[in-house]
Amino acid sequence: MSSLPARAAGIRLADATRTFLGTIAAVNTRRAYASALDRMVRDFGADGDVGLLNPDRVSGWFDYVWGDKAPKTYNLRLTAVSAACAYWRDQQWLTGDPVSRLRARPSAPDNSKAMTAAEVAELLGMDAALRERVFWSMLYESAARAEEILNLDIEDLDTVNRCATVTRKGGAREVIYWQTGTARPLPRLIAGRKSGPLFLTDRKAKPSVAKTDTDNSTGRARLSYRRAATLLEEHTEGMRRGPFTLHQLRHSRLTHAAEKGASTPMLMALSGHTSVRSLVKYAKVSAEALGRWQAETDPAARRRSR
Template identity: 75%
Template sequence: MVRLRARPAPPDTSKALSRERVAQILGSGAPLRERVLWHLLYESSARAEEVLMLDVPDLDTANRCAVVTRKGGAREVVAWQTGTARLLPRLLAGRRSGPLFLTDRKARPSVAAGDIDPATGRARLSYRRAAELFENHTAGFDDGPYTLHQLRHSRLTHAAEDGASTPVLMKLSGHTSVRSLVKYARISDEGLRRYQAGSDPAARRR
């Protein structure tokens, strides 16, 4: 089975999206497959390549988690929240095998058997296509389009703003080095405003 590979990209300089913008994206009228993918990427903060490599048997829907293969080959659990949990059964539609995210058309003869759903004959959704669909969907925003990585970046930043501990952030991100978390722990302008409002003694007295 061929592993998914992201397109070559320059060093990450992306910024976290605001919570409001994430809510707009996740609550949009995009097709079901895309909404499940975007919810899962944000809620789990997993890398897009890790999520796209998921097969249906990797999922533990009762406990809202799955086992992904991290960079370096480590197998770790990622977990999701209510948004993914509500949409996922509709995407699965009773399927018990094959890739979780599928293309719209049947696979070409050259596609590896492990990347094909035996029930429908469709192939695993590629990173390139998933990224293209997300960029097209978010191109209309004034600071768009966005990248799939920004969903992960946003989730980790929002978790840091909410007071998540370093061990929790490391578990969410899959990083083994604390230094790798620095870019995600930068508080956004929105986070600063929320903190100031919540810690204002005069506001609390009112």
């Protein structure tokens, strides 16, 4: 890790953030923390002195940005900022506690990680950009991991047979399939392109971006996981149980397939899992499905319908 100037010279907020994120080994945690800290750098300024952060500035800013968000989002962002400030204090780049006036918000426990069918339908029916609608639909219908979908290139697609070859976790190359919700808008997203990343950023790629992650015809880069996750969160913050994550779309598809009677081999093929033990958590029946099954198998209800 490159050395930073002594505290007397002041530490740039951007440098302090980069250094802190570099200490986090877990990829998903680093991504989640970066979402909050990138916003802090943007609002306070990359060149701002991290030592000037104080409770007045930070609490006012935090409540302005996330004060009206769901408790889940508010608490996730607070955890990220609190962890960063604690690290900066340990480095003696910061004195005091800028988040001392902020408190986590209570939220009702939700043990169901899967979205309901109604929630998925609401998400896929949103007035969102074409790229997001295709991505969410493909992610749900294929039950593939978000990284697998984001790494797709045009050359990997077989649009006629509604499938594509992805690189699974662990390096295996397998075929995923999607349905009509993805197949119909997909040609408009491709827009005649013959090669390059399927899902692209809105802006042209920086010179440092690898050629394999850049589309030659548009000059735009491959959409990142962080940006895709942020967009889904922003679109689902207003939903009653939101915001939702990219992984929840995959989880929901597998849960819904299990509820509809998909066999274990079919679920393993759909998910790309090689172990039944890894699949078990996705086969947990939701409260919605349990209620539907109870109603459909109620003897008294069947007698009344005769």
